[in-house]
Amino acid sequence: MSWLRKHTECVREAADKWLNPENYALQEAIQKTVDEGLFSRQDIELQLSVLRENNQNNEIEQWVNRSGLTDQQHAKGKKVLCLHAGNLPLVGFQTALGTILSGADYNGKLSRKDPYLLGSFLDEISKAGLDQHIQYTTDLSDFKGLQADKVIFAGSEQSVPDVKAKVTDLNAAKDEAEYIIRTAKFSIAYLNDWNESVKQELVEAMLRYGGKGCRSVAVVVVDFGLEMVKEELEDSIKQFWKSNPQHLKPAPDLRYQYAYNEAIQRKQLWLEDFLIQESEELPETEFTVHWVQGGEEKVRQLKTQFGKKVQSVYTVSKGTSGIKTEELAKAQRPNLWWKPDGVDLVEELIS
Template sequence: MSWLKKHIECVRQAADKWLNPENNVLQEAIRKTGDEGLFSRQDIEFQLSVLRENIQNNEIEQWVERAGLSDQKNAKDNKVLCLHAGNLPLVGFQTALGTILSGADYYGKLSRKDPYLLGSFLDGISKAGLDQHIQYTTDLSDFKGLQADKVIFAGSEESVPDVKAKVTDLNATKDEAKYIIRTAKFSIAYLEDWNESINQELVQAMLRYGGKGCRSVAVIVADFGLEEVKEELEEAIRRFWSENPQHLKPAPDVRYQYAYNEAVQRKQLWLKNFLIQESEDLPDTDFTVNWVQGGDEKVSKLKTKFGRKVQSVYTTGKEIAGIETEDLSTAQRPNLWWKPDGVDVIERLIK
């Protein structure tokens, strides 16, 4: 059996074992995460259900094939330092999995906001008999003198200089180390039509995980105005909150924006803890989504305007010239091979 086939099989078996609902190690990680108020059990279980579906659909194998990983083309003997974000439960899973699949030695700095879930996976994968080093910590200084070949960082654009300075001070990378930086903030949805199914998919895309992920919709471009669907959208949002009460949190900044909108007579959907407003501005306030009436040309214009802050553009089947789009239904249920900031982890690591 070739190295790659054996490698994939080991990773696949370890992932299956970890994702098993009867895995006590995973259940303990879920319990700790919930008890410390890091993430809700509903969001954790939702994320795990997506990953189980990904693995069961042979997406590990498909991802490897798409990326061009092979016995001859891999990242073996490379040290990869992964600096994971912690804004969503298991947000670093794809990066960790991709790094391990590439054959590189994995060194992960886990976020203190999500240390248990990803850690439980890494504990399991380290026992799978893989021919590579796997190490993780929540303290970057543990990697002093590491001399990594590549660094993968996910976080805010503003923090990039500080992160690079810290890594350099620790001598954690080689002088010629390559950085893979991910700083996208939000996604855009384009709606040509409106029906109950689209309504539900849009609400899930906006509200799951409190709308904090880069795949979360913060800008909606539609062929129709907000007023035309306001009542149906409000009902769907309230229904989502009744099923996911963990997302119903106070949002003081939104109150001020609501008051301003009232004063200038801007059309909006105000739900006290969440606001959808007609605006073409950059969506930089939590719990706020901007609605823009327009067609695919407007989508292209806004994507250019917001630049690297945009992760994905979702549609309900519409193709937009010059823009790679994804189906709205996959916003919070992406394939394993989705590309944060347009980058395939495995593909970049094996170059």
């Protein structure tokens, strides 16, 4: 059996064992996460259900094929340092999985906001008999002297210099190490259709995980104004909160934005803890979505204007020429091989 086939099967089997609902270690990690108030059980279970579906659809094998990973083209022998974010439950899973799939030695600095869930997966992977080193911690200083070949980091552009300085001070990466930095902040939904299903998909894309992920929709482009669907959107949002109360969090600063919008007569939908406003400005305030009336040309304009801050553009039907898009329904349910900041991690690591 080839190295790649054996390697892929080992990773797949470890993922199967970890995702098993009867896996005690995973259930313990879930309980710790919930007990410490890091994430809600409902959000954790949604993430796990998505990963189970990914795995059942053979997406690990598909990712291997898509990336160009072969017995000859791999990252075996390379040291990769992964600095994981913690804004969503298991947000670092894809990065960890991709690094391990590539064959590289995985060194993960887990976020203190999400240390247990990803840690339970890494514990399972460590027992899989892979011929690569697996190490994780929540303290970056544990990687002093690592001399990593590549560093993967997800965070704000402002924090990049500080992170690089810290890694350099610790001698945790080689001087010539490549940094794969992910700084996308939000996604755009281009609604070239509107019905009940689209509305429900949009609400989840905006509100799931408190809208804190780079795949969360913060800009909606559609060919009609907010007033046309204001009441039905309000009803759908309230229904989502009723089913997902963990996402209903106070955001008092929105009162001032609401008052400003009223003063300049800007159309808006204000629900005290969430605001949708007609605006083409850069989305920078949490719990706020910008509603833009326009078509494909407006989408292209905004994508250019916002640059690298945009992760994805979602649509509900084909026909958006010249723009790379994803399905709106996949916003919070991505395939394993989705490309953060447009980069296939495995492909990048083996290059």
